[in-house]
Amino acid sequence: MNGLLQQDVNQETFTLNLGPQHPATHGVLRVKLVMDGEYIVQAEPVLGYIHRMHEKMGENRTWVKFLPNCGRMDYLCALSYNHGYVAALERAAGIEVPERAEYLRVITVELNRISSHLLWFGAFVLDLGGFTPLLYAFDDREHILDLLESVTGSRLTYCYFRFGGVYNDIEDSFITGTREFIKRMRKRMPMYDALVTKNIILIKRLKDIGPISKDMARRYGATGPVARGSGINYDVRKNEPYSVYSEFDFDVPVYEEGDSMARYMVRMDEIEQSMRIIEQALDKLPEGEIKPKKAVKMVKPEKGDYYHAVEAARGSFGVRLVSDGKNQAYRLKLRSPTYSNLSLFDEASRGMLLPDALALMGSLDLVIPEIDR
Amino acid sequence: MLLARIKEALSSLYEDIQETQEAPEAVKDEAAGKVETAAADAAPAAEFQTEESAAEQEEAKPEEAEEPAAEAAKAPPGPKETDYTAKGYHLDVDLPPDKVTAAAEILNNENFFLETITGVDWIDEQQLEVVYDFNHFDELCRVVIRTRTDRNNPEIPTISHIYQGANWHERETHDFFGIKFVGHPDLSPLLLPEDADFHPLLKDFKA
Numbered sequence: 001m002n003g004l005l006q007q008d009v010n011q012e013t014f015t016l017n018l019g020p021q022h023p024a025t026h027g028v029l030r031v032k033l034v035m036d037g038e039y040i041v042q043a044e045p046v047l048g049y050i051h052r053m054h055e056k057m058g059e060n061r062t063w064v065k066f067l068p069n070c071g072r073m074d075y076l077c078a079l080s081y082n083h084g085y086v087a088a089l090e091r092a093a094g095i096e097v098p099e100r101a102e103y104l105r106v107i108t109v110e111l112n113r114i115s116s117h118l119l120w121f122g123a124f125v126l127d128l129g130g131f132t133p134l135l136y137a138f139d140d141r142e143h144i145l146d147l148l149e150s151v152t153g154s155r156l157t158y159c160y161f162r163f164g165g166v167y168n169d170i171e172d173s174f175i176t177g178t179r180e181f182i183k184r185m186r187k188r189m190p191m192y193d194a195l196v197t198k199n200i201i202l203i204k205r206l207k208d209i210g211p212i213s214k215d216m217a218r219r220y221g222a223t224g225p226v227a228r229g230s231g232i233n234y235d236v237r238k239n240e241p242y243s244v245y246s247e248f249d250f251d252v253p254v255y256e257e258g259d260s261m262a263r264y265m266v267r268m269d270e271i272e273q274s275m276r277i278i279e280q281a282l283d284k285l286p287e288g289e290i291k292p293k294k295a296v297k298m299v300k301p302e303k304g305d306y307y308h309a310v311e312a313a314r315g316s317f318g319v320r321l322v323s324d325g326k327n328q329a330y331r332l333k334l335r336s337p338t339y340s341n342l343s344l345f346d347e348a349s350r351g352m353l354l355p356d357a358l359a360l361m362g363s364l365d366l367v368i369p370e371i372d373r
Numbered sequence: 374m375l376l377a378r379i380k381e382a383l384s385s386l387y388e389d390i391q392e393t394q395e396a397p398e399a400v401k402d403e404a405a406g407k408v409e410t411a412a413a414d415a416a417p418a419a420e421f422q423t424e425e426s427a428a429e430q431e432e433a434k435p436e437e438a439e440e441p442a443a444e445a446a447k448a449p450p451g452p453k454e455t456d457y458t459a460k461g462y463h464l465d466v467d468l469p470p471d472k473v474t475a476a477a478e479i480l481n482n483e484n485f486f487l488e489t490i491t492g493v494d495w496i497d498e499q500q501l502e503v504v505y506d507f508n509h510f511d512e513l514c515r516v517v518i519r520t521r522t523d524r525n526n527p528e529i530p531t532i533s534h535i536y537q538g539a540n541w542h543e544r545e546t547h548d549f550f551g552i553k554f555v556g557h558p559d560l561s562p563l564l565l566p567e568d569a570d571f572h573p574l575l576k577d578f579k580a
Contacts (some may be wrong), residue, residue: 005417048564053548056573142447218510220538221487227510307461307506307515309488320491320506331574335489335506343541372564 004070016354020049021093026123027368031345031361033354040357043349046288047340051372058332059087063089066332073155073336074370075290079109079148080176080312082161088308088319089163092301098289101165102244107281108160110274114185115144116313117267117274120365124264125196126298127362128205133196140188142234143181150174153232161297165291175282182275188345197268206261210360212348213258224315224337225270227365229263236311238359248280260363300327314338314365336370374485375512376454376463382479383452383516384474385462462506462515470520470529473505477532477539480507480516487532488515490542492550496576499524501550505532522552531557549574 011267019030029051034042054073058066070085071078074215090097122137151170152160162168189351196202214221216228228233235252237245253269255262301323309318315337322331349357396409418502452466495502506516522529531554533540541555544563551572554560562569572578 018565044455051564053573058576088461091459094459129503135397218484218486219536222488222538232510239510240513244404304460305504305515306459309508316488316508318488318506320504321491322493331491331493333489333491338543340487340538343538347537 012036023127026366029366029368029371035354038353040352040354041350043346043357045345047337048372050369054373055262055332055334058329058334060328062328066329067162068157071159072140072369073334073373074312074314074317074338074367075157076119076367077109077112077160077202077313078156079105079112079160080310080317083097083109083157083243084164084308084310084312084317084319086161087310088306088321089299089301090305091307091308091322092321093163093299095164095251095296096292097164098292099244099286100169100288101290104151104166104170104290104322105161106168106243106245107170107178107278107285108151108158108349109283110278111148112142112158113149113313114214114271114274115141117271118144118192120267120313121192124362124365125202127358128202130196130202130226133192136192136195138186142175143184147174147177147181149368150177152258156300162291163296165289167289175285178278178282182279185271185275189268192268197264203261205356205359206264206363207259208257208358209260210348210352210363211258212344216347217258217342220347221340222344223340224312224365225266225317226341228254228266229363230258234316236309236316240309242308242310244281245277247284248277249275250272250276250280251256260359263363263365298327300325309335312337314367314370315341334373336373338364338366338369340364375514378518379467379483379485379514380452380454380464382483383466383476385466386475386479386493387451397403399468407566437567448567457515460518464514464516466516466518468518468520470522473503473518473520474530474532474535476518477535481535482516482520483509484511485509485514485516487536487538490539490546491548492574493575494524494550494576496524501527503529503546504554528555529553530555533557548572552573 013034013036014034015028016033018033025293030046030049032044032046033040042341051055054069057069074081118137118141122134125133135231148158149155151168151174152158212230213224214230214232215228217232223234233252233254238252250273253266253273255265303323303325305320305322307318309316317337318335320333321329321336324330345361345364349360352360412467450467455462455465455506457463464474483558485507489509491504493504494504501524502521507516507518509513520529527550529552531543533543541563544554544560545555547554547560548562548565549572561567
């Protein structure tokens with residue numbers, strides 16, 4: 001007999017392609033969904049649509065020439081990738097960084113983190129059907145882009161950090177501008193709270209949706225706001241302080257619930273924490289050099305392998321580099337946080353309604369170029 | 374201390390490696406003695422043995438005191454503590470491929486999480502290396518497990534049934550290096566095109 005005829009009508013499943021060109025996948029991600037009516041039986045993310053093999057590029061150009069690549073993976077928090085890469089090389093080659101440069105790094109990275117969270121916030125609420133918050137969030141984000149443009153020269157794919165320092169010193173207008181922005185942002189947050197966070201529709205769309213347990217997050221290696229929304233108190237800036245983060249007083253927001261709302265709350269709280277770090281850094285900003293006295297022209301780490309992790313906007317970004325003592329990498333591995341965060345989507349989305357799974361996907365804060373690398 | 378505990382747990386994996394190697398008689402005896410005392414410690418019910426083993430321990434101590442110098446010269450396999458500030462990880466564990474699963478299980482029991490899996494092509498030695506980076510959420514402790522396999526027939530057991538997150542990392546490593554992770558549910562290309570039959574991170578790869 002034909003197998004199709006024997007199949008129970010009530011157990012019939014069908015395959016649904018979500019993406020690769022879908023507004024909710026934020027880039028080109030395709031998810032092959034096996035559906036039982038409106039419910040997801042299985043979800044298989046299909047990656048690689050924008051795979052550019054950055055790791056191979058790392059092997060065929062010098063350490064310095066790879067710098068611009070860093071901003072082209074996680075393009076929403078490019079400076080974190082900048083930071084991870086230069087910090088790994090500085091560890092490997094033993095390059096000293098002047099204190100002022102470290103402070104400038106922290107200030108710019110945290111500004112970038114806020115802008116990344118703001119974009120996520122707007123796009124996430126857009127996924128859920130609310131259009132207005134996107135416009136507000138982009139308005140705020142615009143101020144950060146202007147500030148960062150004045151220092152780094154670019155608005156999105158920053159390449160600001162150099163081995164042993166930063167490219168450019170800041171001007172007084174940047175400091176006053178940043179302080180003004182923080183003042184403005186503090187006024188905007190209560191509005192976001194009233195408009196979005198306390199909105200009954202948003203709460204109903206997010207509360208208890210897409211639960212990720214502590215154990216699941218650990219088994220998949222989830223980090224960043226995804227892990228912190230599941231009650232894991234892990235932030236590289238606190239657990240493994242790099243740069244000058246140990247000198248600042250800030251909290252790591254952790255929510256125990258593990259649902260999409262918890263991940264939403266973690267990111268919203270992190271905006272305030274980033275602003276606290278920036279304020280302290282601006283207060284304490286030391287005078288001095290921003291580059292080593294003798295310019296770092298040739299980087300040649302000793303033979304061996306090295307690891308360095310930083311807290312990017314989406315989680316722990318790690319660089320594992322293997323050097324054979326030459327001017328370029330023998331192997332350059334880039335550990336992108338969303339790659340691990342997305343891998344739990346299949347297990348987490350099973351049995352969910354499709355619109356709820358989109359809420360879950362949005363709460364993971366996916367940036368596809370970072371996953372595909 | 375997590376680091377000390379995990380180091381001790383991981384060094385247990387080396388016991389039968391040392392035995393299978395052509396070790397000198399003295400080392401063998403010493404290892405056997407260690408196993409006995411460990412067994413006695415673990416099973417306090419066997420009280421009549423403790424006296425004997427305690428005596429053995431006392432006998433063994435002066436031997437152990439002499440050992441390190443000789444051991445350092447031989448550099449026996451075992452978990453090595455590394456300089457964290459210089460390297461970025463705490464423990465470096467070099468294992469044969471068939472021990473990787475056991476190591477992953479030990480780390481899983483201690484609630485470690487998997488950061489990433491890295492392949493490295495050592496073409497001069499005709500070997501492929503796979504490096505597993507583990508870390509802990511509560512206490513900073515980065516553990517690196519590394520293993521090497523033959524470059525012409527690279528096979529390593531999967532750990533994706535222990536760490537589900539390893540699934541994609543192993544698939545990616547298979548994409549880039551062609552390493553077969555034995556027992557992996559699906560090694561079809563993940564980041565490369567679905568019909569890709571090349572492995573771009575091999576050093577002899579020509580586009």
